[in-house]
Amino acid sequence: MGREVIQVVVVDDEPMVCAHLRTILGSAADIEVVGEAYDGAAAVEAVVRHRPDLVLMDLRMPGVDGLTAIERIVKLDHPPRVVALTTFDADEYVLRALRSGAGGFLVKSTPPEDLIGLVRVAADGHTVLSPVATRRILAAASGEDESRKRAKELVGRLTERETDVLTCVGEGLSNAQIAARLFLSEATIKGYVSRMLVKLECTNRTQAGLLAHDAGLIGR
Structure with a gap:
């Protein structure tokens, strides 16, 4: 019996980034992008509407940002797994996203073949973190x-x-x-x-x- 199709919602305030992610993930037979959103409020609505398995969430967006959206999504009944998207692996927002309930994070520059594999890993319930970035994040956290x-x-x-x-x-x-x-x-x-x-x-x-x-x- 094959793997069920992983349904994903991608969230980024740049439509081109969403289109890029849709193209990459759509090339995998077991992944389907079922929705896109360009701000945090729309992201929550998309999750309620599509009931995805996974959300790729940009953190820095105008209006309702990714952090607020993550906090809202994890409080839903049967919430999807949320993976934060960031441009820089040392982004201070990443630690806050993880504390808010994100199950890991991905750097936007992740190579396409790696991105597909990491989405599968995240959908299976495993934490997705860059080891180098994790050390930086934990070092930053230790001062609190x-x-x-x-x-x-x-x-x-x-x-x-x-x-x-x-x-x-x-x-x-x-x-x-x-x-x-x-x-x-x-x-x-x-x-x-x-x-x-x-x-x-x-x-x-x-x-x-x-x-x-x-x-x-x-x-x-």
Whole structure:
């Protein structure tokens, strides 16, 4: 049985960028661009109308920007996965987008063949981040005292085992990799992650991973 078609909404205030993304993604048999939007308000409307699996969201737009749109979209019933689009991988908006619920980000200059693969990865629920940019983002995040304090308070709600799982998530490990490290079944790890996200008030693994860094769990 083949992969189901991944339905995507692309959002950018430059129609040419949307057309470029539509052309690239449309070349893949398992990806369909079902809608375009040129500002954040229209993006939310497009998500409600099309119910896509994935949204590629430009962050810097006039009117309702991408950050606001992400915050609105993740609060919808059964929200799609949202991946932020940015021109620069060190964009300060990226960290805010991840904290708002984006499941990763892509630089607009990503080569077409890589973009298609990363869209598939994101649609499967995995975090999409550039390793180099991730280090920059986490370095920037480490200076936020209020975030660190809040993160430590939230992590204090976890059991010791849940904290172990969170640390692994912060290191970017998959459920299968965490299961191997902790000598547990993948199904058990999946249960831990679900409970952990609720306790941490996180929308997804990306937010939980950032929280792990803020709380000082990584590199202990």
